[in-house]
Amino acid sequence: MENVLEIKDVTYKKNQKLILKDVNLTLQPGKIVALLGENGAGKTTLMRIISGMAKNYRGSVKIDGFDKDAEKKAHLSFTDGLTGFNDSTKIKAVVDFYEVVYQDFDKSEFEQLRRFMKLDLEMRLSQLSRGMREKLIIALTFARKADLYLLDEPFGGIDAMARKKIINSIILWKNDNATILISDHFVNEIASLLDEVVIIKDQTIYAHKSADEIRSNHETIEQYYEGLYDGDEED
Amino acid sequence: MTVFKHLFKELFKQKRRNANAVIIIQFVAAMAILLITVCNLIINKDFSSEDWRDIEPLSYILFGLFSFVALPIYLIVTCVKNERFNRSQTWRLAPVNDEMFYLDNILSSFASVIYLMVAQFVITAVLVGLSSLLFKDVFNDTIKSFVNGFKAGSGLHFNIVVGNVLQIICFIILFSLFTYLIISFLNFATRSIMDYLPGMSSKTGVFIVQVVLIILIMRLLTTLFKIFGRLITSPMGLLGSASTGLGKAILIYLVLDIALLLINMFLINKFFEAAPNK
Numbered sequence: 001m002e003n004v005l006e007i008k009d010v011t012y013k014k015n016q017k018l019i020l021k022d023v024n025l026t027l028q029p030g031k032i033v034a035l036l037g038e039n040g041a042g043k044t045t046l047m048r049i050i051s052g053m054a055k056n057y058r059g060s061v062k063i064d065g066f067d068k069d070a071e072k073k074a075h076l077s078f079t080d081g082l083t084g085f086n087d088s089t090k091i092k093a094v095v096d097f098y099e100v101v102y103q104d105f106d107k108s109e110f111e112q113l114r115r116f117m118k119l120d121l122e123m124r125l126s127q128l129s130r131g132m133r134e135k136l137i138i139a140l141t142f143a144r145k146a147d148l149y150l151l152d153e154p155f156g157g158i159d160a161m162a163r164k165k166i167i168n169s170i171i172l173w174k175n176d177n178a179t180i181l182i183s184d185h186f187v188n189e190i191a192s193l194l195d196e197v198v199i200i201k202d203q204t205i206y207a208h209k210s211a212d213e214i215r216s217n218h219e220t221i222e223q224y225y226e227g228l229y230d231g232d233e234e235d
Numbered sequence: 236m237t238v239f240k241h242l243f244k245e246l247f248k249q250k251r252r253n254a255n256a257v258i259i260i261q262f263v264a265a266m267a268i269l270l271i272t273v274c275n276l277i278i279n280k281d282f283s284s285e286d287w288r289d290i291e292p293l294s295y296i297l298f299g300l301f302s303f304v305a306l307p308i309y310l311i312v313t314c315v316k317n318e319r320f321n322r323s324q325t326w327r328l329a330p331v332n333d334e335m336f337y338l339d340n341i342l343s344s345f346a347s348v349i350y351l352m353v354a355q356f357v358i359t360a361v362l363v364g365l366s367s368l369l370f371k372d373v374f375n376d377t378i379k380s381f382v383n384g385f386k387a388g389s390g391l392h393f394n395i396v397v398g399n400v401l402q403i404i405c406f407i408i409l410f411s412l413f414t415y416l417i418i419s420f421l422n423f424a425t426r427s428i429m430d431y432l433p434g435m436s437s438k439t440g441v442f443i444v445q446v447v448l449i450i451l452i453m454r455l456l457t458t459l460f461k462i463f464g465r466l467i468t469s470p471m472g473l474l475g476s477a478s479t480g481l482g483k484a485i486l487i488y489l490v491l492d493i494a495l496l497l498i499n500m501f502l503i504n505k506f507f508e509a510a511p512n513k
Contacts, residue, residue: 016433044511052333053324053509056430069504070238074330081512084325100241101329 002065004029004148004179005050010059012042012049019045021203023059027179029147032171032193035183036225037200043183046200047150050181051078064147074103077146079137079154087126091119091136102144110143113173117166130157138166142173149174151182155189167193191221199228238331239339246320246343247350253312254351261305262358265297295362302355309351310411313344314418321419322426327509334500341415341496348411402481409488416495417452423499424448427506456491463487 005027012020020042027033037043048054050061052069063072085094091114098105114121117135128136134157141149155163167189174180181198184190197214199207206228214224272290320326320340327336367375425444432440464483 014430016431048508048511051328053327053511055504055506055508068332070330070332070335073328074238078328080325080328082325083510083512084320084323097245100245101238103238103330 002029003027003062004064005181006060006062006065007046007050008060010046010049010057010061012045012054012057018203020049020057020200023205025198025205025208027148027181027196029177029179031195032180032182033196033198034187034190034194034221035181035198035200036187037183038229041200042203043200044152047078047152047181047183050148051076051150053078075146076148076150077141077144078150079141079152082125082133082137082140085125087124089125090121091123091125092121094125094136094140095121098140098143104145106143106145109145109173110139113139113143116169117162131159131162134158135162135166142170145175145178147175147178149178149180149182151180151184153183153185155184155186163189187222187225188220194221197221197225199225201228238329239335242329242331242336243339243343243346246326246339247346249320250313250316250344250347251350253316254309254347254354257305257309257312257351258354258358261301261355262298265294265301268297269293292366295359295366298355298362299359302352302359305355306348306351309348310414313347314415317341317344317415317419318422321422321503321507322510324509324512333504333507337419337500337503338496341412341419344415345408345412399481402485406481406485406488409485409492412492413488413495416492416499419499420495420502421445421448421452423502423507426508427502430506430508459491460487463490 003026005025007023007025010020010023011018023046035043035046045054049057050063050072052072060067061072063075066072066075082094085097095107095110098110099107117132117139119132119136119139123132125133134154138151138154141151141154155166158166163186170180170193182190191211194211196208196210198205201207209224211221214221217224219227269290272293276290317340321337326340327333329336331339425441425448428444428448429440432444463486
């Protein structure tokens with residue numbers, strides 16, 4: 001089966017500062033992959049490069065074999081902060097926008113997710129707390145039937161109980177062949193979901209391992225991740 | 236193409252709201268001045284129905300006059316909106332190529348300007364119609380004197396008048412587009428340069444780059460206008476009416492608009508990033 005994501009030799013600089021160097025990454029369909037790394041490691045930048053939001057990088061990015069921006073954007077669903085809307089915009093209007101612009105947006109799926117997240121369509125964006133806004137973003141992201149989901153720290157403001165419920169349900173919201181690339185600091189909480197782990201360190205993909213391989217070494221994913229930085233702290 | 240069309244609709248919807256707000260403010264301002272005038276008359280002397288006949292036409296005259304102020308203000312508002320959309324990750328994630336997105340953004344702004352102009356015309360026509368219904372004789376006299384004045388004063392052929400009006404409309408369209416395109420160019424070029432310069436992300440940095448760019452653009456435009464001016468008025472005389480002042484300006488702006496559009500499409504596709512947005 002064709003790879004969902006193929007990144008080849010991607011190097012990205014901003015303000016003459018090297019952010020990512022020679023990044024190579026391939027993801028297969030149907031996987032849930034954690035993208036881990038310290039703050040400023042380049043996780044968000046990598047997601048922005050994949051989604052076509054970051055420009056002027058060297059190398060190539062293909063999604064489902066497509067390398068043109070329009071096709072790539074049509075096949076991926078990225079957690080977006082919705083800052084392109086006025087704060088007075090109602091959730092209803094945001095949903096209308098998604099329905100019109102994204103052909104893979106499933107309104108009935110969104111309705112289910114909205115009820116799960118306890119969101120009111122009549123609420124305005126300004127009335128939403130950070131957690132509620134993140135719930136809306138997750139609902140909008142998964143209401144699209146995309147092949148690749150990019151979740152960039154999606155649970156930061158969501159309370160622990162709701163976060164647990166959402167994490168446990170994520171697997172139900174995606175198609176079997178869809179792949180999720182998720183960056184998050186709550187490594188332990190998402191660990192049970194994961195098929196693979198990708199670590200960004202020293203401006204490149206430092207490690208790409210299957211979760212089973214890590215577990216077979218009697219390590220949790222968090223222990224494995226933290227272990228990669230142990231030497232650095234001693235320095 | 237479907238996404239292009241849908242995105243256009245959504246962008247237009249956002250901008251139409253601003254156009255509606257401008258129309259409401261324009262209407263309220265015209266009516267407020269009319270009301271103040273009436274109030275002043277009532278305070279200063281006895282106000283009779285005869286006075287009302289003279290004052291009522293002020294409603295459409297004021298509304299019409301305010302259009303000349305509202306339109307440039309709206310043009311500035313849409314310029315700001317355009318650049319917000321260009322930089323917005325929410326909008327840039329729409330599944331179209333970036334150059335198509337940019338085209339959608341500019342065209343929807345332009346469509347909203349046309350919408351504003353049509354709305355202003357319709358409201359003025361309604362006010363004129365209302366006036367003609369209320370005070371038929373005054374209205375007829377006004378129209379008659381306007382037509383007579385036009386005939387006596389101009390002595391121009393109808394075709395020439397229509398031609399001139401069309402040229403003016405053409406110029407306004409091209410100039411509005413030029414305003415959008417030059418602002419986008421300034422924004423795209425500034426951001427693209429800033430992304431290359433080491434450690435430059437401060438407001439001062441943006442300001443310095445913009446000032447340098449504005450000076451360069453001014454110099455370039457002055458030179459281009461001179462070259463175009465010479466080319467168009469060349470003895471070949473192939474361009475007919477283009478040798479007149481307005482015709483010349485139309486041709487220059489047409490060339491500039493096309494050139495800027497292509498440059499901006501290249502910049503947004505290759506260099507101009509959407510702002511990070513979590």
